Amino acid sequence: MITYEWLYILTGGFFLVWSLLSARDAKWGNAAFWGLLSASFLFGSHLSDFANGVLVLALVGIAGLGLLKRSDPATTTLEERQAHSGRLGNRLFLPALIVPLTAVAGTLLYNYTPLSESGLLAERRETLILFSLGTLIALTAAMLWLRPPVLAAAEEGRRLLDSIGWAGILPQMLAALGAVFALAGVGDIIGGIAGEIIPDGSIFLTVVVFALGMALFTMIMGNAFAAFPVMAAAIGIPLLVEGYGGNPAVIGAVGMLAGFCGTLMTPMAANFNIVPAALLELKDQNAVIRQQVGTALPLWVCNVVIIYVGAFLLWT
Template identity: 55%
Template sequence: MITLDVVYVVGGLFFAASAVLSAVDRENSRRWKNTLFWGLLAMSFLFGSRLGDLGNGALVISLVLLAGVRGLGQGRPATTTPEERRASAERRGDLLFVPALIIPTTALLGALVLKRVEIRGAHLLDPKQATLISLALGVVLALVVSVAWLRPPPLAPLQEGRRLLDIVGWAAILPQLLAALGVVFAAAGVGDVVGELAGSALPSGDRLAAVAAYTVGMAMFTVIMGNAFAAFPVMTAAVGLPLIVRRLGGDPAIMSAIGMLSGFCGTLMTPMAANFNIVPAALLGLPDRDGVIKVQLPTALLLLIGNTLLMYLLAFRR
């Protein structure tokens, strides 16, 4: 059976390759810092389950220190030039979207079909993690198709991956860190405190008030924490499960799905979501660092209202 451990190994090998390629890139004045940063991240993916809480904690602190002191450097990977990439894109046109579409197609196929496939009585994929595993399989399949079709130099995929890592820098792992922060907040009892406040403030039996508290709370916690995955365990433990599901009888699946969408509305409104809102502005050279957020803000607010109404209408129909 293919488990999530395989995904961690694939990710770890990629970060390890990025560390090695950074070490030999003499064009990067901070190459050893990049090497150590991506090497530590590779160690986390490959051996995190064996390092223990203390070891993983020390590793995370080391990553923060490396990124926080003058940041990471940017090298010059031995890959194609912008002109060569542009010429290739013009020559192949819209067919270049095929590898990108392979990834969501494989993820959908895995979530709906592959998780039910059994070989000699054992599941092909771990049913509990079928979507994530299928997503990783889609990435690998798209890479294989791209290499077979485009026939780049052998190291080109790794060099291109490292080029993107150098551009994005430490923000590439921000979602992972913020999601872990959400689990820490939940374990610390933040959700219980918020739940007590919400339970005492909201009118008893008022479905719309409970739903609005959950959706708006998801958006606001996401604005503060920078990631809906970090806000989800806190707000679900505080409002979603005790009020919407247990007290009012709402459908937990509908509540969770629309709740995450509400959190993503907060992602559109916060500079804390640096990898979504600040990094693109920097890559595009926009004069206003917060320009992306300002454009997204009206859409985010309208979507938040829509999500609140959808949950109110759909979550209590059973």
């Protein structure tokens, strides 16, 4: 059976390659950072909590000391890229389409045919596994079609990853932080406060507080995946699902979208908002956020309406 562990090994393998390439170019800070991250994926499931914590602190130390540097490895030349662009045009995007196609079509094919009885893929993990498979297929197809140098994909991946730096793993770190907050009982504390403020029987107001909490916590923590465990434990599950009998699928899915509205408006989501401004060399590091606020606010209002209508009015 193919499980998440297979994906961890695959991801760890990619980071290991980037670490070795960085070491080859004597970029020791990059090599250490991506090497430790590789170890997290390859061996994290087999290490103690203390050892994983030390590993994370080491990653923070390397990033905090500014030891991560940009790289510019030699891959294809500018002339070769322009030639490919002129000759192939938008067809260059075809390999990228393989990824979502494999994920969607593969999931439907697996779940609604006798293939599901084979037990080949871990239950409820099919889409992510097939998404990863689609990535490998797309990479292979692009290599066979365009015939770049053997290490071109690895080197380009390293160049992009080094340009983003530590912010590239920020979602993973913040998602883990959300789980820590939930285990620490932060959700229970917020739920107690919300229960005293929100009038009994006010479903719509509870939905508003839940969606608002998702957006605000996301703005504070930088990631909706970090905010969700806290707000689900505080309001989503005890009040909206168990208390008022709402549809948990709608509350969970659209609640995450409400959190993503907060992502659009916070510098804490550095990998989404600050890194692009840096890569584009914009004078205002908050320029991306300013452009997104006009989308985030009305989208948040729509999410509130969708939760209220979809999880309660249509569900009951």
